[in-house]
Amino acid sequence: MTKKLLQGNQAIALAAVKAGLNFFAGYPITPASEILHELVNKKAVKVLQMEDEIASVNTIIGASLAGAKAMTSTSGPGFSLMQESIGHAHMMEVPLVIVNVQRVGPSTGMPTFPAQGDIMQCKYGSHGDYFPIVFYPNSVAELYEFTFYAFNAAEESLSPVILLSDGYVGHLYETIEEADYPVSKRTLAPLGTSNRHFTGLTHKDSMPVTSDPEVHKKLIKHLETKQKKVSRKYNNYEYIKNRSSDTLLITYGALSRAAYNFKEDFAIYRPVRIFPIVEKIKQIAKKYKEIIVMEMNTGQYANEIERLLHREIKFIPILGGKIDLNEIGTKLRRIKRKK
Amino acid sequence: MTKELTYLNYLKQERLPHQWCPGCGNGIILKLSCLAMEKLNFPKKGTVMVSGIGCSGRSAGFFDLDSVHTAHGRALPVAEGIKLANEELNVMVISGDGDLFGIGGNHLLHASRRNTDITVICISNAIYGMTGGQCSPTTELSSKTLTTPRGNVDTPVNVQAIVTAHNCYYARSTTFHFNHAMKCIFEALQHKGFSFVEIKSQCITNDGRRRGFKNSYEMLMSYKDKYKINNKASVLEHSEIGIIK
Numbered sequence: 001m002t003k004k005l006l007q008g009n010q011a012i013a014l015a016a017v018k019a020g021l022n023f024f025a026g027y028p029i030t031p032a033s034e035i036l037h038e039l040v041n042k043k044a045v046k047v048l049q050m051e052d053e054i055a056s057v058n059t060i061i062g063a064s065l066a067g068a069k070a071m072t073s074t075s076g077p078g079f080s081l082m083q084e085s086i087g088h089a090h091m092m093e094v095p096l097v098i099v100n101v102q103r104v105g106p107s108t109g110m111p112t113f114p115a116q117g118d119i120m121q122c123k124y125g126s127h128g129d130y131f132p133i134v135f136y137p138n139s140v141a142e143l144y145e146f147t148f149y150a151f152n153a154a155e156e157s158l159s160p161v162i163l164l165s166d167g168y169v170g171h172l173y174e175t176i177e178e179a180d181y182p183v184s185k186r187t188l189a190p191l192g193t194s195n196r197h198f199t200g201l202t203h204k205d206s207m208p209v210t211s212d213p214e215v216h217k218k219l220i221k222h223l224e225t226k227q228k229k230v231s232r233k234y235n236n237y238e239y240i241k242n243r244s245s246d247t248l249l250i251t252y253g254a255l256s257r258a259a260y261n262f263k264e265d266f267a268i269y270r271p272v273r274i275f276p277i278v279e280k281i282k283q284i285a286k287k288y289k290e291i292i293v294m295e296m297n298t299g300q301y302a303n304e305i306e307r308l309l310h311r312e313i314k315f316i317p318i319l320g321g322k323i324d325l326n327e328i329g330t331k332l333r334r335i336k337r338k339k
Numbered sequence: 340m341t342k343e344l345t346y347l348n349y350l351k352q353e354r355l356p357h358q359w360c361p362g363c364g365n366g367i368i369l370k371l372s373c374l375a376m377e378k379l380n381f382p383k384k385g386t387v388m389v390s391g392i393g394c395s396g397r398s399a400g401f402f403d404l405d406s407v408h409t410a411h412g413r414a415l416p417v418a419e420g421i422k423l424a425n426e427e428l429n430v431m432v433i434s435g436d437g438d439l440f441g442i443g444g445n446h447l448l449h450a451s452r453r454n455t456d457i458t459v460i461c462i463s464n465a466i467y468g469m470t471g472g473q474c475s476p477t478t479e480l481s482s483k484t485l486t487t488p489r490g491n492v493d494t495p496v497n498v499q500a501i502v503t504a505h506n507c508y509y510a511r512s513t514t515f516h517f518n519h520a521m522k523c524i525f526e527a528l529q530h531k532g533f534s535f536v537e538i539k540s541q542c543i544t545n546d547g548r549r550r551g552f553k554n555s556y557e558m559l560m561s562y563k564d565k566y567k568i569n570n571k572a573s574v575l576e577h578s579e580i581g582i583i584k
Binding site for chain 2 (some may be wrong): 022023025046048050051052054055056058059060061062063064065066067068070084085088092190191192193194195196197198199200201207208
């Protein structure tokens with residue numbers, strides 16, 4: 001196995017090609033552009049630079065239906081533009097991989113600084129009910145590994161899978177081992193082989209049914225069951241026990257790397273598959289009196305955890321794109337003192 | 340002796356009759372597309388139909404082909420993705436003027452620039468029919484609609500200029516000029532590269548009746564009076580229909 005020094009974004013591109021990527025459409029955006037730059041030079045991949053992110057995601061929907069393994073990459077603003085079509089892809093059951101390298105928002109925000117402000121957007125960004133699978137690794141090696149899982153989960157669930165990253169991990173250089181992971185095959189027959197109709201309308205047996213509530217209920221149930229079943233294969237999380245502490249610190253992505261510095265004082269839980277939330281957290285949380293969620297937003301994941309655990313949790317927002325150990329330390333101590 | 344209607348093989352006959360209003364032009368264009376495909380002997384497996392949203396967006400579901408009903412305005416990028424992922428496929432788009440020039444206008448600009456080998460048939464009825472009859476990008480000046488009760492003040496979009504600016508195939512016809520429209524689609528399907536057929540079509544329910552037409556026959560006849568065929572022009576006048584390659 002060869003070792004390589006790679007940037008987070010480059011690792012995604014490399015792993016994607018190994019996972020069978022052969023169609024990419026994207027639009028330049030900081031801090032995700034390196035994925036596009038890297039893929040342009042890969043012979044195995046047809047790369048299109050589109051007029052915007054809406055065109056990008058729709059082009060890969062078409063390509064994927066036509067049989068290609070397709071991906072796009074973007075950051076928060078572009079991800080917002082893609083939301084309608086992400087819901088559309090869930091409804092039509094199209095396998096896709098969408099990489100979102102997060103930056104500080106809202107709006108144009110701070111393009112070169114990392115953030116974790118798209119957590120809600122991943123889960124609830126499009127209208128209607130859908131059940132996305134979302135991975136959020138925290139190192140270059142993990143980005144490489146989870147790119148494979150993202151492609152596999154997309155093929156197995158026939159849905160768009162979101163691979164989250166952030167401006168920090170995306171631009172970080174680390175040494176990784178260039179391993180090969182098993183790759184799932186396409187089960188959906190490509191376009192041009194039958195007479196199926198793919199539609200965003202509520203449908204049954206691929207034909208639109210727009211006035212029967214029962215058909216719609218069944219369809220949503222089908223989507224939910226399917227996503228839950230596939231996600232069970234990817235129960236990825238990291239749990240650092242601490243018997244001397246009564247507090248569990250939940251953190252993920254770039255910020256979790258800073259949190260490791262406090263493992264003497266806290267137990268640490270880091271979800272990698274952030275949606276659907278790994279159920280294991282329910283068991284782990286029972287062992288601790290106090291739960292703190294620390295994230296680079298104003299409590300997006302904290303709300304989800306609180307809702308799942310039915311108990312009060314504290315949260316620490318780290319805003320402005322700067323990960324400062326002193327700031328984190330002070331905030332953690334202050335919360336401990338309060339109780 | 341009755342002649343067998345072989346073009347119907349391109350349709351899912353169990354889904355007929357379609358759900359469009361009596362007098363709608365969409366059915367004519369559905370038939371035109373089938374006839375053109377039949378004439379070219381397009382294999383059903385190997386041809387993909389893509390549509391957008393709106394009344395016209397429902398077209399794709401009637402074809403006995405693999406078909407995709409995309410999000411509003413996004414028929415072109417989806418069709419491009421299909422074609423570029425598998426260049427063996429014949430890819431056709433049927434969509435409306437609101438979908439292609441309004442919400443999806445930017446994609447038209449760029450799909451024609453990229454000259455992707457797809458054929459687009461635009462059912463151009465100058466109205467947002469499905470949503471009740473609002474002004475569309477092709478609504479004529481001073482025309483009255485739900486959202487322009489005192490007459491439209493905005494110039495209709497110049498589709499010909501957009502498509503021909505990138506030297507792509509552009510044809511304009513109407514639902515009245517059946518054979519001419521057929522020729523436009525037939526040639527467009529044979530064209531290598533981006534081809535665009537704009538077919539003026541009537542919506543009696545949400546447009547015509549508000550503008551004083553008694554029925555869709557009167558609307559069809561108005562096309563007969565208004566449009567003259569000119570297949571030799573390099574630029575079509577407002578009241579001309581024809582093909583520009």
